[in-house]
Each structure stands twice: as structure tokens, then as C-alpha cells.
Amino acid sequence: MPEQQQKERELKAAFIQHLPERIISIGNDWIQLSQGIWNNTLLKKLCLKVQNLTGTTGGFGLINLSESGFSLEVYLGNFIDRDTIPTIEQQQTVGTLISAIKHESDLIRSKSGTEKPANRLVYLLLSNNKLAPGLTGMLEEQGCTVLGFNHPDDVEGELQRRLPDVLIIDDSFLARFAMLKRELAIQQERQKRHVGVICISQTRDLEQRLLALRSGVDAYYLTPINTQDLTDRVIELASPKTDCYRILIVEDDPSQADFAASILRKSGMKTQVITEPLRVIEALDKFRPDLILMDIYMPNANGIELTTIIREHPDFVMTPVVFLSGEQDTDKQLDALSVGGDDFLSKPIRPRHLVNTITHRVQRARILEKQHHHPNSRDLLTGLHNRRHFYEQLDQTTTRIQDLVATGGVLYISLQKAGNDRLSPENDGYLANLGSLISGLLEEQDIAARIDDDSFAILILRPHQKNIISLAEKLAHKLIELKTEAKLTPYIGIATFGSEQSSASDLIANASAASQDIQGSDRYVNLYVEGGGPRNRADASELPDLFKQALQKRSFQLFFRALTHTQKAGTKAYDVKPRLLLPDGRQLGSSEIMSLADAENLGTQFSQWLIERALVTLEEKRAEGKNNLLIVAQSSKSIFQGTITGWLRDQLRARQMVGVGLVLEYRIADLSIDLKAAKEHFVQLQEMGIKVSLSRFGASSTALKVLHYLDADFVRLAGPVLKADNEEISGIIAQIRKNGANIILPAVTEPESISSSWLESADWVPVISGNSHY
Known part of the structure; x- marks a missing residue:
């Protein structure tokens, strides 16, 4: 896979992982806005968040989520700079649109393998909510119920009613944790449950760390907190420990082996005993232990020799080996550890010591194993992160x-x-x-x-x-x-x-x-510096530089405007619409961007970028078993420069795709410069399975002749044509049908003014919020 595509996939995976936080932030802003004093400034900030969500999801080819975001964006835009506060019904509509976004996010995350755990109860005892920003929302997204407290006494009273799965405190409460710890111990013993305790600290002071350790906390985090890591740790502590440790005991004395096995089994571990040392590799393959407990002195092969052989086996390089022997000679103990042993325990040993040592060794090994198998967690050459x-x-x-x-x-x-x-x-x-x-x-x-x-x-x-x-x-x-x-x-x-x-x-x-x-x-x-300068508002002279900058960074936003087929229920096409957010908060639409691209002689490069994004999205949809049409506006200059057809063929070949599902759309007036070149270009596209659309189709006799000559698959009507009388409309429709083209109605601000003749005859009409404009 090309390096750039791999980077994009990694960025997309990271974005999907943190989608819930973005949606929670949007939901919280709406709650603050609707339940407090109506604030136009906050509304604009909310709209900007939704715009960014819509544009970024579109750029990653997440069509349905981008469509849902665009619906919310358009609806919220109706209330900007208006004195009227939304009615209860309108507020409910916003809530429904936010729920639709959350639903699409859940679907995306489920397809990417992100599972939600069972509901868990978490208590937060924090003096400052900003110690772990976003933690509550992330935990709730993971299926946790989160209760916040301001004083240890409140937590103590709640512990008597019900135990949490995890208790999170900040270090300012450690000095008063003794009473809380006592009540926690009583309730844990009574309910036969363990509560994980996590401490958050703002200081690197060693004494504070020791105080937390002596207080029995299970994990200790320093600010600034990586909220995702903390959430993962909470889920880990809150999850039931359904698996038991698997311990392989290698001991030639059956009585000694059975004694160790009985101790470990009583602690909930699963054991297998091997009294014939030469069978150890066979047992490893079948039993797959978490830890090997081994004697040193055995007939045929001693523990040091067996450990050397075990470490040569790639599947068991990380498996802990703990020696349990009566050997008291320090040098011989070191010899045993030098070949790959992890610990040395001397006989006789107290049962509790044996259990604790094995438990800690297995836990440590699992942490190391998790880090070891994290995909490319570190760059081997530099030691930096991947x-x-x-x-x-x-x-x-x-x-x-x-x-x-x-x-x-x-x-x-x-x-x-x-x-x-x-x-x-x-x-x-x-x-x-x-x-x-x-x-x-x-x-x-x-x-x-x-x-x-x-x-x-x-x-x-x-x-x-x-x-x-x-x-x-x-x-x-x-x-x-x-x-x-x-x-x-x-x-x-x-x-x-x-x-x-x-x-x-x-x-x-x-x-x-x-x-x-x-x-x-x-x-x-x-x-x-955003916009290339300190000014807040970009004037016309700055737009070319802003466009070039966005093209260089590939930072245009995308959204998908849905079209529905009037005769085939459930069939959808999408307009792939780019936009460029300016430093002053304004945005350039697709037509303005395309005009800028042509003016700067960058129409071909911009057209290629749009096609790349469309192909990525089509790949995604086909992997889901869906066949959608994506309509992508193109610069006519890309035709006349004569390079885009070969480039497009190479793109399809590299992705092992055909062009089915891709529709390239050109302004009909722009093609008049060289209709012969346009005709050759269209034929080449159609040979690749790519369809062609003519936009701003005026339906004049000249336009109809051009349609016939170019043999386009779609026409998107120009606004003035929509106002024709019924007799004229019937003639236009007949001519378009004669040429075998589909009719697309444009999005208009007043759809109720459209003639019923067009509504009955069009093949595709724009959709928003799941309802046709028309």
C-alpha cells in the first residue's frame, strides 16, 4: 500500500476511535444552549464543531455520518443571528438529529471492532473536574455509570449502599483516605468483591506517590492525563476476571508437585503437572501456560537446561519461568536466572508467598505481552513512538x-x-x-x-x-x-x-x-499562521493563496449531499461537495473553489484530489456490499490538458477497481471550447465504467445537441429551466429521454415552486434529513 494511503488509514482509525468525545462535546454544547440563556456566540461555536465533524467525516469517506452531520448543520444554521429562540418542537428536532449522528457513530465503531463492555459503576472523588477532562463522557460511552462526589464522607455513605467497580480519587484526598479505605474493606469482604482504586495526581513528589502506594491504589496517573489510557484502565479494572492463570509445574517429585498444584488451584489457578522433564515441550504446546514453575535438579534434564531450550522456542520467549528449589547457593541461583529465568523461590515456601509471586509475575508478563504485540508501538531505530x-x-x-x-x-x-x-x-x-x-x-x-x-x-x-x-x-x-x-x-x-x-x-x-x-x-x-497573516477576515486577494495552501495540505472539507431515486425506493446517490473554511469563519462552496482552481491553473490537481476521495469512499462502500453513485464535479480544464484520463486509469488499476459508481460532472458551457476533445474524454471514461453528467443544463436546442453529441449519462438542470411551463417541460423531458440521460434536479431554496411536471419526471432529487426537498 502506498505510504500516503497508509497514513490516511491510520488517521481515519484514530479519528473513529475518538468519535464519541466529539459527539459528546456537541451534545453537551446543545444542552448548555437549550437549557440556559440562548446565546448566539455559543450557537456559532456549536455550528463550527458540527461543520468540522461533517467535513472531516466526509474527507474520510464516512458518507452516512457526514450526511447526518450536514443535516444538523443546515438545521442549526436557521437559528444563527436570529432573535427567536427555537420552539420545544424545534429543540426536539435538534436532539433527534444529534441522536442520528450518535447512531451512525456507533455503527461505524462497531464495524471497526470497537465493542462496548457491560455496564459498570464508577465513583469519581475529584476536587477539580479539569484533572481528567472528558473522562466522564468517555466512560459513559463505554457503558459505565459515573457518579461524582466532592467529599470522602459522601463516598463512604454511598459505599454502604452499593459498591462501585472502580473508585477514582485525586491525591488531595489521600490524607483522608484511611476512613474511606476501612469502609471499602468492610464492604468488599461482605460482598466478596474487589473495587479497583485509581489515584490522579498533579505532583511528581515521591512522598505523595508512596502515600498512594501505601493506601493500596491499583493505578497512579500524573496530569496531564491521557484520557483514553485512563478509560482503558478503568474498563480493565471493572471487567470480571473470567480467565484463570494457567501454571505448568515441572517437578520430578510427585508429592512436591501435587503440593504446589493444590496451593495454586485453591487460589483459582489452573495447573498441569509434568514429572518427566523431557515431556515439557510437548506440554507447553498443548497446555499453553501463563507461567512455568520449575525445579532445578531433575533427572535426564535439569531446570537450567530446560529453560535454555524453552527460550529457543519463539512462542515461549515471553512466558515467565520461576524456579522453585531447595538450592541455597547464590551463584547457582544466579546461573538459573542467567539463562532466562524470571525469579527464584527457595523451598520451603509459604503458600501465600508462592501465590503472590506467581500472580504478580503473570500480571507483569501480560502487560509486557500487550505492549509487545501493540502494532508497531515503537519505531525500532529511533525508539520514538510509531x-x-x-x-x-x-x-x-x-x-x-x-x-x-x-x-x-x-x-x-x-x-x-x-x-x-x-x-x-x-x-x-x-x-x-x-x-x-x-x-x-x-x-x-x-x-x-x-x-x-x-x-x-x-x-x-x-x-x-x-x-x-x-x-x-x-x-x-x-x-x-x-x-x-x-x-x-x-x-x-x-x-x-x-x-x-x-x-x-x-x-x-x-x-x-x-x-x-x-x-x-x-x-x-x-x-x-492560519490564513497566512494576522488579519481575521480574508479578502479576495488572499483567496488564491488560501486555496493553494489547502490543496498542498489536502485540507479541504468534504460533505455528501444525498440524492434519492424517484422510482427506486432506497436507492441513493451522493454529490461529493468540497468546501474551504476561511479564517474568519466563512466558507467557500464547491463552485467558488472550482473557479479558484481554474483561475490558478490548478483545476486538474484539484479534480484529481476530489476523485481520489471519491475512490476511497467507493472502496469503503463496496467492502460493505453497497453500490452507491458518487457525483464529483470536475474542472473542464482537466479535459483539455489531456492528463487526467491516464492518471485515472492508473488509479483504478492500483486500487484494483473499475469505475462503476463514479460519475464525473462538468459544466456544459465550459465544454464548448473543444467539444471534440470532450467527446474523446467522455468515451474513455465510459470505457472505464465511469458515467458522465452535464451540470447547469439549460435545455436549449444547443444544449440538447451537445447532449446528443457527448452522449452523457446524466443532466443536472439549470435553475431557470425549472420555471418553464408544462408544455415546454414535456418537450424538454422527451428530448432528454430520447438521448437516454437521467434527469437530476438541482437543490433550490424554494422547492415548492418547482412544477409538478419536473417532480414527476426527474430521476434524482436532493434529500436532507431523510426527506426530499420536493
């Missing part, structure tokens, strides 16, 4: 921007080699040193990753923006000093978080663009 992990953490952080007390951002480090060559294997030593250098300059909450061969990214949180810039400058200085024969030059772009939610892809694109802007100059650090 790209996928970085995307997940960045996207999760962007969902809680409003709750952050610190300033956040992304540093994008691009290493340029003389001659623009790629880094080669002889640079491995340099990259390893680079990874160590970057790690040494970061704080605990920062996350650094290798994005590709010669670029790196850092997710950073600091008190002020100046601290982020200072780190970037220090990092650039250190990288320049780092000795290498490759003559590598670092260029660091910075993109800081705005006041509203963004996406991981947007931030990375912005930071990357800032890095690219200074390549080849004598500057090494560059702060990305």
Missing part, C-alpha cells in the same frame, strides 16, 4: 482542546539532505542518536513519533506558546550540532491548537506546511 500511536494520541487530545489549561501544538521536523536525497541505511546511527536527543528534551506528557523516513512529529503541551517556540528553537540548534556525514538540515514547523476542536490531520498538515515554507532558507523554525 505514527499510528501518535495520530491516536493527537486526535484524542484535539477532542478536549476546550478543557486544556495548557497551550498545545504539534512540532513537525523535516530533515533535508543535500540534493534532496532520501535517508539511507548508513544514517541509522544518526537516527538512533536523533531519537535519544528528542526524547531527552521532552517532558513526560509529550509524545514524539517518527512519521516517515525523514520526518518526525511531537505533540507538546506547555504553559504558553512562547515555551513551544523556545523548545523548537532549542531542538533545531541541537539537531544542527548533531554530528552526521549526511549533511542533514532540520526544518521545524509549529502548529498550535486553536480554541475549537480540530483534527489530527489538520494539525499535522499545518505544521508540515510551516516546515515546507522555510526549506532552503536560513530559518529553521516557523510558526504556522
Whole structure:
């Protein structure tokens, strides 16, 4: 798979993982808006969140979610800058639209393998809700019931009524935790249940950590909290331990083996005893133990020899081996550990000590195993995080921007080699040193990753923006000093978080663009500024640069406007509509963007980007067993430059696709420059299975002749044609049908003014909120 496609898939997976937080944030804003004083400023912020959700989901090819988001976006837009407060019925409609978004999100997450656990009860005893922003929403999304408390006495009283599965406290309550702990112990003993306890701390003070440890907490987290990690830990502690540890006992003395087995079985573990050492590999393959408990001195093969052989078996490299022997010689004990043993216990041993040691060893091994099998969790060469992990953490952080007390951002480090060559294997030593250098300059909450061969990214949180810039400058200085024969030059772009939610892809694109802007100059650090300048409102002279910037970063938003077939119930097509959000909050629509693209001689590149997004979406839908039509507006200049047909054929071949489902739409007036070239182009498209549509179809005699000559599959009527009288409409319909084309009605602001003749004869009409415009 090409590198860019792999990056997009990883960004999409990260976005889907954190969809619930975005939807919870939208729901919370609506609750605040509808239940409090109606606030137009808050409404605009809510609309911006919905716009971002709609555009980002569209960009990732999540059609149904984008469609639901667009429905909410349009409906909310009716109330902006109006003095009237929505009626109860209108507020209920908004609630229904938000529920539809949540439903689509749940479907997407279920298809991606995200399962919801059974309902669990969690108590929060926090002095400040901002210690773990977004935690309550994420836990509720995972099926947890969350109760918040402000005082330990309140928790103590609730414990007497019902036990939670997990109790989360902050360290300011540790000094008063003794009484609460006593009540917790009484209720746990009475109900034969264990309650997991998690402590959140704002200090790295060792004494505070020791106090938490002595208080019996199961997990300890420092702020700023990674909410996803904390949620995962809560679910883990709250989940029933249905599996029992599997222990293989290798002991030639049957009485000793049975004694150890009986102790472990009473503790809920499953055991298998091997008294013939040479059968140990066979037993490992069949029993698949979590831990091996082994004597040292046995006939035919001793424990040290067996451990050496076991460690050569790839399936059991990580399986803990604990020696249980009467050997008291320290040197011989060390010999046993040196071949791969994890612990050494001396006989005789107290049952409790044996059980605790084995339990802790298995738990530790499972943690290591989980980290070991996390897909590409670390880049082996640099020791930094992998790209996928970085995307997940960045996207999760962007969902809680409003709750952050610190300033956040992304540093994008691009290493340029003389001659623009790629880094080669002889640079491995340099990259390893680079990874160590970057790690040494970061704080605990920062996350650094290798994005590709010669670029790196850092997710950073600091008190002020100046601290982020200072780190970037220090990092650039250190990288320049780092000795290498490759003559590598670092260029660091910075993109800081705005006041509203963004996406991981947007931030990375912005930071990357800032890095690219200074390549080849004598500057090494560059702060990305939205819109290329400090002004709030973009004027017409700035639009070309904003367009080029968006094309370079691939940061246009997409949404899908649904069309329904008038004769075939349930059949849908979608207009793939790009838009560009401007720094002042305005947005450019698809027609304006296409005009900009043509004016800057970038129509072909923009058309290619739109087609790429459509092909990604068609791939997704076909994997689901669905055949949708996607209608993509195109620049006519892409025809006359003569390059897009070959490019499109290569795209289909690389994706092992045919063009069925893709409809390319051209403004009919733009084709008059060279109808012969347009005809050749259309024939080539149709040979690939791609259909063609003519937009702004005026139905004049000239337009009908062009339709006949080009043999287009669809026509989208121009607005004025909708106002024709019934007799004229009948003639136009007959001519269009004679040429075998489908009729698409355009979206209009007053659909009730459309003649019934058009409504009865059109094949496709626009839909919003599940209801036809017409």
C-alpha cells in the first residue's frame, strides 16, 4: 500500500476511535444552549464543531455520518443571528438529529471492532473536574455509570449502599483516605468483591506517590492525563476476571508437585503437572501456560537446561519461568536466572508467598505481552513512538482542546539532505542518536513519533506558546550540532491548537506546511499562521493563496449531499461537495473553489484530489456490499490538458477497481471550447465504467445537441429551466429521454415552486434529513 494511503488509514482509525468525545462535546454544547440563556456566540461555536465533524467525516469517506452531520448543520444554521429562540418542537428536532449522528457513530465503531463492555459503576472523588477532562463522557460511552462526589464522607455513605467497580480519587484526598479505605474493606469482604482504586495526581513528589502506594491504589496517573489510557484502565479494572492463570509445574517429585498444584488451584489457578522433564515441550504446546514453575535438579534434564531450550522456542520467549528449589547457593541461583529465568523461590515456601509471586509475575508478563504485540508501538531505530500511536494520541487530545489549561501544538521536523536525497541505511546511527536527543528534551506528557523516513512529529503541551517556540528553537540548534556525514538540515514547523476542536490531520498538515515554507532558507523554525497573516477576515486577494495552501495540505472539507431515486425506493446517490473554511469563519462552496482552481491553473490537481476521495469512499462502500453513485464535479480544464484520463486509469488499476459508481460532472458551457476533445474524454471514461453528467443544463436546442453529441449519462438542470411551463417541460423531458440521460434536479431554496411536471419526471432529487426537498 502506498505510504500516503497508509497514513490516511491510520488517521481515519484514530479519528473513529475518538468519535464519541466529539459527539459528546456537541451534545453537551446543545444542552448548555437549550437549557440556559440562548446565546448566539455559543450557537456559532456549536455550528463550527458540527461543520468540522461533517467535513472531516466526509474527507474520510464516512458518507452516512457526514450526511447526518450536514443535516444538523443546515438545521442549526436557521437559528444563527436570529432573535427567536427555537420552539420545544424545534429543540426536539435538534436532539433527534444529534441522536442520528450518535447512531451512525456507533455503527461505524462497531464495524471497526470497537465493542462496548457491560455496564459498570464508577465513583469519581475529584476536587477539580479539569484533572481528567472528558473522562466522564468517555466512560459513559463505554457503558459505565459515573457518579461524582466532592467529599470522602459522601463516598463512604454511598459505599454502604452499593459498591462501585472502580473508585477514582485525586491525591488531595489521600490524607483522608484511611476512613474511606476501612469502609471499602468492610464492604468488599461482605460482598466478596474487589473495587479497583485509581489515584490522579498533579505532583511528581515521591512522598505523595508512596502515600498512594501505601493506601493500596491499583493505578497512579500524573496530569496531564491521557484520557483514553485512563478509560482503558478503568474498563480493565471493572471487567470480571473470567480467565484463570494457567501454571505448568515441572517437578520430578510427585508429592512436591501435587503440593504446589493444590496451593495454586485453591487460589483459582489452573495447573498441569509434568514429572518427566523431557515431556515439557510437548506440554507447553498443548497446555499453553501463563507461567512455568520449575525445579532445578531433575533427572535426564535439569531446570537450567530446560529453560535454555524453552527460550529457543519463539512462542515461549515471553512466558515467565520461576524456579522453585531447595538450592541455597547464590551463584547457582544466579546461573538459573542467567539463562532466562524470571525469579527464584527457595523451598520451603509459604503458600501465600508462592501465590503472590506467581500472580504478580503473570500480571507483569501480560502487560509486557500487550505492549509487545501493540502494532508497531515503537519505531525500532529511533525508539520514538510509531505514527499510528501518535495520530491516536493527537486526535484524542484535539477532542478536549476546550478543557486544556495548557497551550498545545504539534512540532513537525523535516530533515533535508543535500540534493534532496532520501535517508539511507548508513544514517541509522544518526537516527538512533536523533531519537535519544528528542526524547531527552521532552517532558513526560509529550509524545514524539517518527512519521516517515525523514520526518518526525511531537505533540507538546506547555504553559504558553512562547515555551513551544523556545523548545523548537532549542531542538533545531541541537539537531544542527548533531554530528552526521549526511549533511542533514532540520526544518521545524509549529502548529498550535486553536480554541475549537480540530483534527489530527489538520494539525499535522499545518505544521508540515510551516516546515515546507522555510526549506532552503536560513530559518529553521516557523510558526504556522492560519490564513497566512494576522488579519481575521480574508479578502479576495488572499483567496488564491488560501486555496493553494489547502490543496498542498489536502485540507479541504468534504460533505455528501444525498440524492434519492424517484422510482427506486432506497436507492441513493451522493454529490461529493468540497468546501474551504476561511479564517474568519466563512466558507467557500464547491463552485467558488472550482473557479479558484481554474483561475490558478490548478483545476486538474484539484479534480484529481476530489476523485481520489471519491475512490476511497467507493472502496469503503463496496467492502460493505453497497453500490452507491458518487457525483464529483470536475474542472473542464482537466479535459483539455489531456492528463487526467491516464492518471485515472492508473488509479483504478492500483486500487484494483473499475469505475462503476463514479460519475464525473462538468459544466456544459465550459465544454464548448473543444467539444471534440470532450467527446474523446467522455468515451474513455465510459470505457472505464465511469458515467458522465452535464451540470447547469439549460435545455436549449444547443444544449440538447451537445447532449446528443457527448452522449452523457446524466443532466443536472439549470435553475431557470425549472420555471418553464408544462408544455415546454414535456418537450424538454422527451428530448432528454430520447438521448437516454437521467434527469437530476438541482437543490433550490424554494422547492415548492418547482412544477409538478419536473417532480414527476426527474430521476434524482436532493434529500436532507431523510426527506426530499420536493
